[in-house]
Amino acid sequence: MGKTWASIGAGLLLFASFSSSSSYKLNSYSVGPVATSNSHSTTYYTQSTGGEVAGGSASSTNYASGSGNVQTEQIATPQAPTVSNGSGSYFTYLLVTLSDNMSASNTYPADVTFSVGVSTTNCFTSACVQSGAVKFVQTGGTLSTPQFYQSYSAWGGSSGVTVTGLTPGTTYYVAVAAKQGTFTNTEYGPSASAATGNPFLTYSVSPNTLSLTNMVPGTVTTSSTVSFGLATNAAYGATIYNSGQFGGLFSSSKSDTIPASTTNLASASHGFGLQGLTTGQTTGGPLSISSPYNGTSNNVGTESSTTAPIFTTSSAITGGTATMDVQAKPSTSDPPSSDYAETLTFIAAGSF
Numbered sequence: 001m002g003k004t005w006a007s008i009g010a011g012l013l014l015f016a017s018f019s020s021s022s023s024y025k026l027n028s029y030s031v032g033p034v035a036t037s038n039s040h041s042t043t044y045y046t047q048s049t050g051g052e053v054a055g056g057s058a059s060s061t062n063y064a065s066g067s068g069n070v071q072t073e074q075i076a077t078p079q080a081p082t083v084s085n086g087s088g089s090y091f092t093y094l095l096v097t098l099s100d101n102m103s104a105s106n107t108y109p110a111d112v113t114f115s116v117g118v119s120t121t122n123c124f125t126s127a128c129v130q131s132g133a134v135k136f137v138q139t140g141g142t143l144s145t146p147q148f149y150q151s152y153s154a155w156g157g158s159s160g161v162t163v164t165g166l167t168p169g170t171t172y173y174v175a176v177a178a179k180q181g182t183f184t185n186t187e188y189g190p191s192a193s194a195a196t197g198n199p200f201l202t203y204s205v206s207p208n209t210l211s212l213t214n215m216v217p218g219t220v221t222t223s224s225t226v227s228f229g230l231a232t233n234a235a236y237g238a239t240i241y242n243s244g245q246f247g248g249l250f251s252s253s254k255s256d257t258i259p260a261s262t263t264n265l266a267s268a269s270h271g272f273g274l275q276g277l278t279t280g281q282t283t284g285g286p287l288s289i290s291s292p293y294n295g296t297s298n299n300v301g302t303e304s305s306t307t308a309p310i311f312t313t314s315s316a317i318t319g320g321t322a323t324m325d326v327q328a329k330p331s332t333s334d335p336p337s338s339d340y341a342e343t344l345t346f347i348a349a350g351s352f
Contacts, residue, residue: 076102078114078176080190082160088197089235089316091168091352093141097160098176100152108178113149115177117188118163122173124188134188137163149179171195197233203240203348204229210326212249215340217332220265220298223325225277228311230287230320234350237285237313240322244303245343248272249328254335258328260342266298270331272342273300274324276310282319287311293324300327307347 079099086095098114100107116137117124128134135143139150141164155161166172172195175188210223232238248259249272261271275296276289288294290309292301301310311322326344 074186075108075112075178075180075184077186077189078178080192081116081174081176083172083174083192083194084160085194085197086235087316089233091197091199091235092166093162093164094166094172094174094194094196095160096137096155096163096174097158098152098155100157108152109180110151112178112180113151114155115147115149115179115188116155116161116163117147117175117177118143119173119175119191120170122191122193124173124175124191126187129188137161140164147177166196168196169198199233199350199352201232201234201238201348201350202229203231205346212326212328212340215328215330217330217334220327220329222327225323225325228320228322228324228346230311230313230322230348231318232350233316234352235316236351237315237317238348238350239290239309239313240311241307241347241349242274242303242310243305243307243345243347245345246341247303247305249340249342251335251337251340253339254337256335256337258330258334258340260302262292262300262302264295264297264299265327265329268329270329270334271300272326272328273302274310274326274344275300277323277325279311279320279322281313281317281321284315284317285313285320287313287317287320287322289322298327303342303344310346 079101081099082097084090084095084097096116098116102108117129117134118137119128119134121128121133123133129147132145135145136147138144138146138148141162143163143165163172163174171193173191173193175191177186177188179185204227206227210226212221212223215221228240230238230240244260246257248257250257258270258272260273261268262273263271265271265273274293276293279287279289281287288311290312292299293310295301301308310324313320328340330340
């Protein structure tokens with residue numbers, strides 16, 4: 001009777017190739033015994049594992065979890081940042097403040113760095129990032145394509161960072177990703193949003209004409225009041241400027257001018273000037289009277305041949321109000337005439 005021989009062999013399946021693209025090159029790769037490797041060059045790191053399910057993901061509306069050793073290395077995805085538009089007064093920038101909290105009781109370790117993504121579509125998936133729909137905040141608050149990571153303190157800590165170069169009247173969404181060392185990049189977390197403001201300035205002057213009737217040499221004559229209205233969301237406020245055409249009250253028939261000056265008309269021989277009386281506002285401001293128009297009694301400020309500020313505020317304002325009058329004092333050397341006149345121009349400008 002013959003003998004029957006049976007054999008069982010164990011083999012190793014090996015793949016080898018030369019793979020590359022315009023950005024990456026893999027000289028070789030293989031599937032072999034169960035192991036974990038961590039290879040790197042000056043520029044790139046690779047991590048590989050065998051004998052486990054990797055890259056799997058289970059998710060719901062609010063939560064997601066991944067399987068495998070690589071997933072266990074991930075740090076907590078950052079919470080939504082705080083995004084401020086300065087109550088609508090920021091037009092080309094927003095203030096973004098990151099959260100340093102992993103949970104209610106834990107903050108991130110000091111060596112964790114963060115990337116701040118900005119989008120107008122509220123999409124921070126890998127596809128949106130790769131499509132260029134997401135821009136990333138760089139040093140100095142500018143936006144660019146490369147993802148950029150730096151520490152919580154470098155992002156301004158609790159004071160935040162100003163993100164610049166934005167478009168007025170546009171809603172921007174901001175989300176944050178984190179990493180700690182190699183192979184720990186999180187996805188971008190939940191977003192927060194704010195809309196940049198649309199700059200506006202409204203301004204009024206009433207009435208458009210004033211009369212200084214029956215002027216008497218050596219006597220100060222005061223006009224009725226002029227009222228101003230002002231509202232703006234300019235972050236650095238606004239100013240109302242004045243200028244005059246003739247430099248005083250001018251009579252074309254007599255070729256004579258009662259000159260504008262900064263003076264006390266009660267003691268001056270003659271002159272003409274403006275005096276601010278009151279200011280107020282509903283919110284913001286405050287609106288104030290600029291020197292030399294903030295005098296009392298018969299102390300007046302000269303009109304400007306170009307422009308000079310008469311009322312000003314250093315911040316946004318609503319319901320701004322102001323009043324002023326003009327005063328004149330002719331001398332006995334000023335020839336009587338009914339055509340003494342001056343054209344005053346008032347201009348309002350905001351500092352956005």
